[in-house]
Amino acid sequence: SHATAFQGAQDRNSQLTKPPGALGRLEDLAIWYAGWRGNPKPQINAPQVVIFAGNHGVCAQGVSAFPPEVTEQMVANFEHGGAAINQLSKAFGATMNVHALSLDTPTADFTQAPAMTEAEVVSALQIGWAAVDPASDLLVTGEMGIGNTTSAAAVAAAVLGGDAADWTGRGTGVDDAGLARKAEVVAKGVALHASSDPLEALRCLGGRELAAMAGAIAAARHCRIPVILDGFICCAAAATLAKAVDGALDHAVAGHQSAEAAHARLLTALGKEPLLSLGLRLGEGSGAALAIGILKGAVACHSGMLTFAEAGVSAG
Amino acid sequence: SHATAFQGAQDRNSQLTKPPGALGRLEDLAIWYAGWRGNPKPQINAPQVVIFAGNHGVCAQGVSAFPPEVTEQMVANFEHGGAAINQLSKAFGATMNVHALSLDTPTADFTQAPAMTEAEVVSALQIGWAAVDPASDLLVTGEMGIGNTTSAAAVAAAVLGGDAADWTGRGTGVDDAGLARKAEVVAKGVALHASSDPLEALRCLGGRELAAMAGAIAAARHCRIPVILDGFICCAAAATLAKAVDGALDHAVAGHQSAEAAHARLLTALGKEPLLSLGLRLGEGSGAALAIGILKGAVACHSGMLTFAEAGVSAG
Numbered sequence: 001s002h003a004t005a006f007q008g009a010q011d012r013n014s015q016l017t018k019p020p021g022a023l024g025r026l027e028d029l030a031i032w033y034a035g036w037r038g039n040p041k042p043q044i045n046a047p048q049v050v051i052f053a054g055n056h057g058v059c060a061q062g063v064s065a066f067p068p069e070v071t072e073q074m075v076a077n078f079e080h081g082g083a084a085i086n087q088l089s090k091a092f093g094a095t096m097n098v099h100a101l102s103l104d105t106p107t108a109d110f111t112q113a114p115a116m117t118e119a120e121v122v123s124a125l126q127i128g129w130a131a132v133d134p135a136s137d138l139l140v141t142g143e144m145g146i147g148n149t150t151s152a153a154a155v156a157a158a159v160l161g162g163d164a165a166d167w168t169g170r171g172t173g174v175d176d177a178g179l180a181r182k183a184e185v186v187a188k189g190v191a192l193h194a195s196s197d198p199l200e201a202l203r204c205l206g207g208r209e210l211a212a213m214a215g216a217i218a219a220a221r222h223c224r225i226p227v228i229l230d231g232f233i234c235c236a237a238a239a240t241l242a243k244a245v246d247g248a249l250d251h252a253v254a255g256h257q258s259a260e261a262a263h264a265r266l267l268t269a270l271g272k273e274p275l276l277s278l279g280l281r282l283g284e285g286s287g288a289a290l291a292i293g294i295l296k297g298a299v300a301c302h303s304g305m306l307t308f309a310e311a312g313v314s315a316g
Numbered sequence: 317s318h319a320t321a322f323q324g325a326q327d328r329n330s331q332l333t334k335p336p337g338a339l340g341r342l343e344d345l346a347i348w349y350a351g352w353r354g355n356p357k358p359q360i361n362a363p364q365v366v367i368f369a370g371n372h373g374v375c376a377q378g379v380s381a382f383p384p385e386v387t388e389q390m391v392a393n394f395e396h397g398g399a400a401i402n403q404l405s406k407a408f409g410a411t412m413n414v415h416a417l418s419l420d421t422p423t424a425d426f427t428q429a430p431a432m433t434e435a436e437v438v439s440a441l442q443i444g445w446a447a448v449d450p451a452s453d454l455l456v457t458g459e460m461g462i463g464n465t466t467s468a469a470a471v472a473a474a475v476l477g478g479d480a481a482d483w484t485g486r487g488t489g490v491d492d493a494g495l496a497r498k499a500e501v502v503a504k505g506v507a508l509h510a511s512s513d514p515l516e517a518l519r520c521l522g523g524r525e526l527a528a529m530a531g532a533i534a535a536a537r538h539c540r541i542p543v544i545l546d547g548f549i550c551c552a553a554a555a556t557l558a559k560a561v562d563g564a565l566d567h568a569v570a571g572h573q574s575a576e577a578a579h580a581r582l583l584t585a586l587g588k589e590p591l592l593s594l595g596l597r598l599g600e601g602s603g604a605a606l607a608i609g610i611l612k613g614a615v616a617c618h619s620g621m622l623t624f625a626e627a628g629v630s631a632g
């Protein structure tokens with residue numbers, strides 16, 4: 001059972017040739033991973049990076065430094081291997097899949113109407129769920145969608161409370177005037193679609209790629225595949241699950257703390273300590289993909305090291 | 317030239333398909349690496365991890381939670397592939413070499429006499445210098461030596477000033493009484509061997525593995541091989557170079573901040589911001605080896621990504 005694997009991993013960890021606790025968070029990570037995989041001596045052989053792309057009607061409000069056509073251009077870049085996430089997936093031995101979600105049909109501008117219909121949000125959740133390979137042993141969900149830090153800020157504000165301005169950052173790099181406009185747009189959307197239901201917040205304020213990430217993270221839970229969360233947008237999508245079901249993100253760690261202003265606040269709300277903090281703010285799953293190396297290193301130490309008895313080392 | 321490569325890497329970075337600065341520190345790392353390698357589009361194909369082991373006469377003062385024979389036992393563990401650093405080297409594609417330095421002849425107890433003669437410290441420096449493969453493209457230096465956090469604390473206090481207690485931590489895990497005794501031992505050594513010469517501090521208070529690490533880091537500089545510094549002991553050895561020659565560590569980044577109490581202070585003194593902070597305190601080069609993945613990811617993005625023009629993406 002998984003509890004047995006968790007206990008077995010703890011026992012094993014205490015016998016490895018190192019002072020107790022000397023591998024710090026790597027020890028906790030390996031034991032956590034072993035528990036979810038139901039194997040006290042696991043390996044990471046098949047990480048999967050899944051990228052979802054969507055377009056946002058709220059771009060009409062002038063919230064991004066880039067034009068909406070960049071979403072589709074970047075999808076082509078992913079498919080041709082030219083983006084950061086391609087290099088990181090390759091560097092850490094992950095397969096990478098890209099799902100472009102109805103790019104020609106942006107969501108509705110959430111300052112005017114719900115971003116998605118029920119059918120649209122359910123479809124995106126299902127695409128996300130189906131995108132997870134049950135044979136993979138680690139999942140990173142990434143996204144691309146011009147305008148989606150605005151959408152994510154609105155989802156976070158609706159689900160977690162607080163002022164719109166506290167959840168609004170510069171995204172790809174808007175100036176001060178753009179930032180102020182963005183916060184107003186977020187506040188307007190949250191006021192228009194007030195609801196205590198996190199999935200309703202996802203529908204009315206989110207986007208297809210956010211819903212698909214939530215679906216994928218839920219599918220990974222079902223398959224007991226551990227997840228590395230990426231930055232602000234991924235965590236906003238994940239927050240809807242955490243709010244809907246207690247412990248829904250217990251199978252997930254935070255890959256990094258992004259430079260997007262509100263990500264630290266979001267990680268705190270989720271109770272997640274980031275593995276990395278290197279000032280990334282790219283999305284695409286890039287920060288989480290970088291953290292695959294950390295988790296691989298943790299599991300490699302845990303499962304590959306000899307015990308004091310095996311190595312003939314005095315245990316102090 | 318290297319200046320040309322640095323400039324070329326900066327130019328390239330500004331054209332890659334991402335918002336400016338969105339890869340955070342990864343961008344700085346890649347440009348720094350490109351400059352040292354003299355290649356605006358470099359690759360990391362041959363990282364080398366070199367471990368030096370030494371024994372310490374100061375163990376007679378009861379400064380460690382482990383007995384001195386563990387140094388030799390752990391060298392055997394390295395040679396048989398059972399230690400953490402073996403797993404991490406393998407996980408990040410690094411070769412690993414182990415040099416046991418006169419383990420049967422510990423240094424002198426520095427509370428009584430200089431730890432090494434001039435011939436001994438020069439020999440250790442030379443072994444370190446010769447251990448670096450000039451064909452490698454990244455260096456991690458690690459160490460094993462029961463008692464060497466005491467030695468490193470004394471070197472740091474002598475070279476950088478401040479109270480012995482500020483540089484003294486729990487190492488492999490001494491209790492409060494052990495910690496107090498350790499600080500007294502450090503203070504006694506520093507008082508006995510007062511000198512403003514960093515290499516004299518290395519000789520009188522250091523150990524063979526510390527001197528060898530200093531030699532290896534200097535050799536890497538000569539070969540323009542970038543270095544990832546490990547924890548407290550590695551950084552204490554490196555500090556003697558920084559104190560001897562301004563900018564002697566410009567080819568080095570700090571791989572991580574260790575849980576050893578004084579490492580944060582030491583990194584500040586060296587002006588190095590750590591890449592990782594995951595509570596490791598194992599030595600062996602483990603924290604630096606884990607950071608190989610970060611540097612590989614940075615260089616992979618820099619050299620593998622397409623430019624806006626190549627990918628046909630609008631630059632905003």
